[in-house]
Amino acid sequence: MQRAPQDVCDRPGPGSAIAEPAELRSHDGILETDLSVHDEKLPDGTTRYCYLTSDGKPSPTLRLKPGDQLVIHFKNDLVDLDTATPAIDRALAGAPICTAKKAANPCESGAMTPISTNLHFHGLTVPPVCHQDDVLKTSIQPDDAPFEYRLRIPDDAPPGLYWYHPHLHGFSKTQVLGGASGAIIIEGIERADPSLAGLPERVLVIRDQDLANPDAQPSKSEPVMSKSQLDSDGDVANSGTGFGKPSKDLSVNFVPVPYPNYPPATLSMKPGERQLWRVLNASAITYLNLTLLVGRAPQQIGIVGLDGVPLQFHGSPSPSVQWVNHIGLPPGSRAEFIVEGPPAGASALLVTRAVDTGPAGENDPNRALLTITASADAGEPQAALPAHAEPLPRPVRPWVGDVAPVRVRMLFFSEQPENPNDPNSPTKFFMTIDGETPKPFDPQSDVPDITVKQGEVEDWIIENRSMELHDFHIHQLHFQLLDWSGIAVNEPFLRDTVNVPYYNGRMLKYPSVRLRMDFRDPNIIGTFVYHCHVLEHEDGGMMGRIRVVPANTASSTTPPNQRTKGEL
Template sequence: MTAWLGATALQDPPRVQQDVCARPEPGSAVAEPTELRSRDGVLETDLSVHDEKLPDGTSRYCYLTSDGKPSPTLRVKPGDQLVIHFKNDLVDLDAATPAIDRALAGAPICTAKKPVDPCESGAMTPVSTNLHFHGLTVPPVCHQDDVLKTSIQPDDKPFEYRVRIPDDAAPGLYWYHPHLHGFSKTQVLGGASGALIVEGIERADPSLAGLPERVLVIRDQDLVNPDAQPSKSEPVMSKSQLDNDGDVANSGTGFGKPSKDLSVNFVPVPFPNYPPATLQMKPGERQLWRVLNASAITYLNLALLVGRAPQRVGVVGIDGVPLRFDGSPSPAVQWVNHIGLPPGSRAEFIVEGPPAGVPGLLVTRAVDTGPAGENDPNRALMAITSTADASEPQAVLPARVEPLPPPERPWVGNVAPVRVRKLFFSEQPQDPNDPNSPTKFFMTIDGNEPKPFDPNSDVPDIVATQGDVEDWIIENRSMELHDFHIHQLHFQLLDWSGIAVNEPFLRDTVNVPYYSVRMLKYPSVRLRMDFRDPNVVGTFVYHCHVLEHEDGGMMGRIKVVPRNTATSTVPPTQPTKGEL
């Protein structure tokens, strides 16, 4: 080992990773991600994850195919096998860099340590990673969708993910991203994310047959111009304040410096002038847009403007599930003029190209994240030009439609819950005597003392039984908007702070409104949780999908046991339906 270092590493210049995660320039045309489609029931591919540090000190992360294509869209059908040979090619961007370390940077790792099984590693380091298939109802076990123990290191051989897409999987938009506790925000914020589509949405709504479809992944990233003054077109603002996490705090005005920049399919739209990405459409052409908010912390409130007037778009799917699916009484299409997408959420909707000569603009309107939240102001995202010679999107929905089979189970909204649980989000400064110290984040079962998620524990916070339907009430006891997400399953939103809502469709991510001292009670949402699918058996997590909150401890562990082995599903601290 010493001879190799002396003869090679110290004589040759170190390999420097440059532009391994190259990005387009601001104002560029939006290119769709490379598509990988299943054949004969299998989608098998190599995928590697990389990182690099930019001269300004910010870092980038990216997934690359074997031929260097970034963040491919994985397209599968129900019943398919998804096989990913996943290689961790991360390097420690923050490591000390004396001569020997620089020589080793990016070089093969030579080590005599005993190999550790990635399925049991649980390692949490800057160069550890894994994959989570957000929204898919697949088993939470190693080589499929386990994020609690699975941790892959740079010196591991390619790790095989082998996921069978359920025969009854909802057709729609899902996504993949790293889910390593403590480092999820860093890797996702750097760009490690990609879309996954389960084909067949036209089977849920035959009116979609033959529509061109377009995949748009909106990501956030560190500010390109952090020291710039706001645009002169904005109202004069007081100086931006930073919250306890170091991000720009919510101004409460809809303007000012954002906490993070946004990008559309990696085309950055930087503060302060927000030069939009560009897209061409044929005048009046109808397309299905599949839009993913792959942001680490940024909330979106999307609107499509034509001649500055908001246009109606037809929502057909939320969080990977068609509105009319699995017995839902929802209309197949709901026409709206804006769509709220918290981090991790997705929407699929029909759009119509602007008339010839009339400009269009995709924007995100301001989101009020609360007095302790980050600043998510109004800003442009993508300028749309109508032209008769616009190229078609790379994918088109099939023109011939075979309807989906009737559901095997009753609509979850019509099933009485076997119990009700109450959980709450809360925060506190790490130093109780210093309110400006970094924040600790908690997600707690009502009646228990708040404590951060312990990745070293195997004790579940909740035990549920496969086959049951439950209601969960999620309260927010903090002055910051939070974003509830649970792995492996979907739920129906029933009410918003005690007021019934008409949402007869499914989600896997939902906002929980923030608390104000003027309120008489904590705001909450009530969710109908569906544990009936046998694929949910196992141990997985629920958390806030603002990833700095998740990394900071705002997460819990749930174990779903098979019905024939369940003995007790309600720990003493959890109220039953009759106790609430």
């Protein structure tokens, strides 16, 4: 029997008032919940994915304290929405595919099919092993019993915003683009900055999705544009103007903001009220550049945390708040910042300004997201920070920026279009150690590209040798951005995701970032991945495998074939 859309992944209409995700909080040191994943195909051919609790709450926000246990009884309720096309034909070109074996162990199957899935706990420093945060082998099928994820939040976990989403190679983009994502909050950010104590807090999850109106003419408020060009995936190519049809629509807490008129979602705040906004870019491919406008004037927002880590944490010399008038969020990134409600009688508009993704990138133009209306009767957000903040304990390790790296590695992003004269022709994606031959990530291999000892600190230089913006992310740890194409930057704080600028074909050297990589936490021992977080690139092979071995391991930290090529 075919399911009606309202049976599973129901969504609000454009222009709706946003509702915050339901919250599930830990009690007595544990948060235990049932969670299932569903999919459906709409009459227009687009697909939706959603996470639901046993009582039907979509994509709940999971709130835990350091030291708590998270237990999720996870059920795969996906159905094959396209039985007419073989699974191998539906995966991105160049991505190695394997298929499910009957009665396979979910911890070992590595199955990659349209109805396989798993969970990744993005940003958390927890062991990369099955039932915790393994994404290399763990694959759960619809006929499997509920799969238990059981992980402990470290006692010294940075307080801030994290998220969960599927990380199944070859199908991550499809499931995340369909809406499979949710927020995780580790409590205690007011302990890093006592001035935050008592602030109301609001969770905003920005997702992308296929265009609801792909054939619509552009809004008359935009300049006249030439006809949109499509890339190899059928997405709109970067216009380089800040205008034109976007590659994907955006939504705010599932309220869609569709092309071409972008009717914003809405919310009310008390005039001048201060709130802490926790904003997650859960997009599969869309970059954000967020600005809060009153009239046409950008407002100051106070950044207090990035990618789950307070600016002033682990001995960082950063100020606890940095006041800016915009914040860039690549796919997968998060920001936590102080906002003030507009004055009485006024309204504000949260917009994302255009992001130049390069000649081979998608189009991420200017567009509105959220209208904020000042109202004395506005309701409060469902959560507020505690009114009293006990300071965090002193860090047990020196600030990573003060630790000399034991080695420097160079890696690079690259792409291989089928037609070298057409950057938008079908493309293979690579992430390669300098000196090696580019090849797509092989999910069936167990050989690490990089091996590191726990306890070490390294510098990684990530070059971009393609004509498209890329978004570097590594699991299990955070890093400090040291320089941008050879120019030192003043960022004494941590990230887990960072843009790497594109190469325009005329530069004298490839753009790059230099990152101070922190492998000191014992929780990261094991094998995990680093990749571009534009998920069609990740699915297409732009990923590598890293193994962190115990500090007392006697063997070399780098396989013999990498000692001169992977180390500088």
